[in-house]
Amino acid sequence: MNFPAVKAIYLFEMARFKRTLWQSLVSPVVSTALYFVVFGSAIGSRITEIDGISYGAFIVPGLIMLNLLMHSIANASFGIYFPKFTGTIYEIMSAPISVFEIVLGYVGAAATKTMILGLVILATAGLFVPLHIAHPFWMMLFLVLTSITFSLFGFIIGIWADNFEKLQIIPLLVVTPLVFLGGSFYSINMLPPVWQTVTLFNPVLYLISGFRWSFYEIADVSVGVSLAMISFFLALFLFVVWWMFKTGYRLKT
Amino acid sequence: MNPIITVSNLSKTYAGGFQALKNINLEIRDGEIFALLGPNGAGKTTLISTICGLVNPTGGSVSVAGHDIITDYRAARALIGLVPQELTTDAFETVWATVSFSRGLFGKRPDRAHTEKVLKQLSLWDKKDNRIITLSGGMKRRVMIAKALSHEPQILFLDEPSAGVDVELRREMWAVVRALRASGVTIILTTHYIQEAQEMADRIGVINYGEIVLVEEKAELMRKLGRKRLIVDLQKKLDAIPAELSGNGLEMADEGRQLVYTYDTQADRTGITALLKALNEAGIRVKDLNTTQSSLEEIFVDLVKKRA
Numbered sequence: 001m002n003f004p005a006v007k008a009i010y011l012f013e014m015a016r017f018k019r020t021l022w023q024s025l026v027s028p029v030v031s032t033a034l035y036f037v038v039f040g041s042a043i044g045s046r047i048t049e050i051d052g053i054s055y056g057a058f059i060v061p062g063l064i065m066l067n068l069l070m071h072s073i074a075n076a077s078f079g080i081y082f083p084k085f086t087g088t089i090y091e092i093m094s095a096p097i098s099v100f101e102i103v104l105g106y107v108g109a110a111a112t113k114t115m116i117l118g119l120v121i122l123a124t125a126g127l128f129v130p131l132h133i134a135h136p137f138w139m140m141l142f143l144v145l146t147s148i149t150f151s152l153f154g155f156i157i158g159i160w161a162d163n164f165e166k167l168q169i170i171p172l173l174v175v176t177p178l179v180f181l182g183g184s185f186y187s188i189n190m191l192p193p194v195w196q197t198v199t200l201f202n203p204v205l206y207l208i209s210g211f212r213w214s215f216y217e218i219a220d221v222s223v224g225v226s227l228a229m230i231s232f233f234l235a236l237f238l239f240v241v242w243w244m245f246k247t248g249y250r251l252k253t
Numbered sequence: 254m255n256p257i258i259t260v261s262n263l264s265k266t267y268a269g270g271f272q273a274l275k276n277i278n279l280e281i282r283d284g285e286i287f288a289l290l291g292p293n294g295a296g297k298t299t300l301i302s303t304i305c306g307l308v309n310p311t312g313g314s315v316s317v318a319g320h321d322i323i324t325d326y327r328a329a330r331a332l333i334g335l336v337p338q339e340l341t342t343d344a345f346e347t348v349w350a351t352v353s354f355s356r357g358l359f360g361k362r363p364d365r366a367h368t369e370k371v372l373k374q375l376s377l378w379d380k381k382d383n384r385i386i387t388l389s390g391g392m393k394r395r396v397m398i399a400k401a402l403s404h405e406p407q408i409l410f411l412d413e414p415s416a417g418v419d420v421e422l423r424r425e426m427w428a429v430v431r432a433l434r435a436s437g438v439t440i441i442l443t444t445h446y447i448q449e450a451q452e453m454a455d456r457i458g459v460i461n462y463g464e465i466v467l468v469e470e471k472a473e474l475m476r477k478l479g480r481k482r483l484i485v486d487l488q489k490k491l492d493a494i495p496a497e498l499s500g501n502g503l504e505m506a507d508e509g510r511q512l513v514y515t516y517d518t519q520a521d522r523t524g525i526t527a528l529l530k531a532l533n534e535a536g537i538r539v540k541d542l543n544t545t546q547s548s549l550e551e552i553f554v555d556l557v558k559k560r561a
Contacts, residue, residue: 094306095330
């Protein structure tokens with residue numbers, strides 16, 4: 001195990017985060033505040049509560065999940081895409097370092113940033129609505145697993161992308177709609193039965209549902225299924241990354 | 254001498270069908286400076302990139318100090334420092350940070366003394382806290398060399414090190430290379446400047462169309478090439494070489510306005526004095542004299558043309 005290399009990559013990525021700390025944290029905090037103003041106050045005054053939870057509090061897990069997904073993908077995809085774009089990746093590829101170590105460095109850093117962001121948003125939410133976390137351990141588990149899993153997904157996108165547009169397209173066209181339609185801002189029980197069934201095919205539903213359960217003990221699907229889903233994605237993305245490095249996909253000629 | 258790198262039957266065909274390397278066999282000796290010479294697109298960079306793990310070979314194998322570059326890549330790569338041709342740097346990092354990063358990547362614990370030594374050697378010490386984006390092209394090249402040397406490699410690859418580099422930096426770079434060689438580091442450089450190979454290398458390999466066409470000790474090569482030509486510009490055009498001069502192996506050139514005499518600089522007697530005397534006696538008036546040395550360039554052009 002080449003620990004100095006993992007550490008070097010991890011610290012390198014974290015240093016980039018520190019340099020851009022201001023925009024990394026301030027913009028999500030501001031956008032979260034906006035969500036509370038729009039959804040919490042304006043719309044929330046009409047939807048008083050869902051399953052006994054005030055609307056403002058109900059959207060907190062979904063809102064955090066939205067940020068975790070978007071930012072883990074953005075952080076990790078940029079982290080690996082940028083050296084590919086500038087060409088400095090030659091050094092990573094010629095270093096005595098395994099796939100696992102490369103992933104540990106990059107994905108570890110992206111996941112760390114995402115977790116910090118998630119906790120900052122949680123704290124921000126606490127300023128607007130009274131928070132109640134029924135199962136802190138499970139809440140942290142979902143936070144950590146989601147950050148890691150979607151950092152892996154971002155890492156895959158970063159390797160796959162060969163221009164800046166491609167870097168954006170999956171987060172914008174796939175992930176954002178899935179998050180919005182996955183019950184971030186509503187319970188799927190509020191949907192007509194047909195759409196409830198359709199929503200069950202949305203993987204993000206399971207993440208949000210499990211995460212919300214850890215807060216309020218209310219869920220659209222059982223927490224075991226949520227955990228199984230996130231574990232499945234973790235395994236799937238790990239396999240894809242392994243395959244990419246094994247074949248040199250978009251990395252080696 | 255023991256080879257530190259052994260390349261066996263190495264070939265590489267790119268996805269598009271282009272065969273960049275054709276069954277390459279090459280041994281690099283421990284501690285030498287090996288110059289790989291070839292025109293653009295000959296396969297120099299592909300060969301280096303394959304040895305360093307950036308390109309997947311299609312066939313054959315490479316071992317570095319006995320370690321296969323694929324099955325035992327950690328041990329093989331840990332010994333290698335690579336300075337690629339393109340200037341690719343982490344623009345927003347400081348010199349110190351990027352060089353320290355490289356050291357870590359190659360599995361070495363931080364060593365301030367070594368990093369300081371490398372930066373001082375490359376005249377980068379006073380720039381250590383500058384961000385790379387603020388440096389000139391030559392300085393960036395130095396940074397790339399510093400990165401490659403950060404982990405104390407046994408083997409250093411320099412891919413076209415003098416591309417876009419001014420005279421001063423080139424001299425400095427060669428001083429560093431010589432110092433490294435003196436400390437036992439093996440150096441492989443690619444170039445299309447023959448002069449560079451001539452000046453630096455212990456051995457020279459010529460690659461063209463993905464094939465190694467020649468590998469030779471530089472001294473041996475130079476000895477073979479150690480012939481000079483004396484070109485005599487004449488006042489008056491000659492129709493033919495006068496009979497009294499025919500024994501000197503002269504050739505006519507420039508439609509009779511020049512005589513060309515070829516001689517061996519290593520020989521005890523070059524025959525120049527005799528030739529000049531004979532010219533004088535034959536009543537041929539000389540306008541100017543010129544000597545040219547056949548160089549690596551000539552044999553190189555010759556080799557490359559032959560294969561074309």
